[in-house]
Amino acid sequence: MSGLPLIQPENATGEAAALLEEVQQALGLTPNLAKAMANSPAALKGFLDLRRALRGGGLPVPVQESIALLVAQHTGCDYGLSWHTYTGTRLAGLSRHQAHRARRGEAEDPFTEAALSLTRSLMHHRGALTDAELAAARGSGLSGAQITEVVAHVALNILTTYFGRTARVCVDWPLVRHDETRA
Missing domain, CATH: 1.20.1290.10 (AhpD-like)
Incomplete structure (x- = not known):
């Protein structure tokens, strides 16, 4: 069974495009997980926000x-x-x-x-x-x-x-x- 479509950065629009560009800038690539999560910009934003917040936390x-x-x-x-x-x-x-x-x-x-x-x-x-x-x-x-x-x-x-x-x-x-x- 096929999964969710991958939103390619070059075809993304609006908030999804901006978030995928943020991922590309941070990692130097856009992983499939982010492309799939871009089906819901809210979910991708929440994931990125939590990940970013924790990167700045107290755990090395x-x-x-x-x-x-x-x-x-x-x-x-x-x-x-x-x-x-x-x-x-x-x-x-x-x-x-x-x-x-x-x-x-x-x-x-x-x-x-x-x-x-x-x-x-x-x-x-x-x-x-x-x-x-x-x-x-x-x-x-x-x-x-x-x-x-x-x-x-x-x-x-x-x-x-x-x-x-x-x-x-x-x-x-x-x-x-x-x-x-x-x-």
Whole structure:
């Protein structure tokens, strides 16, 4: 079954055209996910606004990318794994080994490990953390703001997974599959 149409930047009009141009300027390309999301400029704008706001938050970009990798692995989203392996290793400074470990919810540094542990708990319980899990996140050094941002990153990456699957978006990054086991 075919998915949602991809709105090509050269054929877009109005707000969709402006948003796709913003994506092109930010990334140097216009990914299929953005082209599909441009079917609703409101949805694309909301996605870009949340992504931009979180990029300016208190979590370092490598931690943000590690969270995205874990969510993509957990949800079996090859698009997200491909996108965030590319951006994590090419733009955020993760090594291939760190990216692979993030997919398993592991990290070398305690701060990233704490963020990934919280991400695992959020994914496992669909957001319903136990008191012990919330206390563990606080006890591991995550501030209230950082806990809030981890939750927001999980939600953002679930949005991209659900949308990508619904739209049947073809992977336009170097392909990484969720069932790969190589480091």
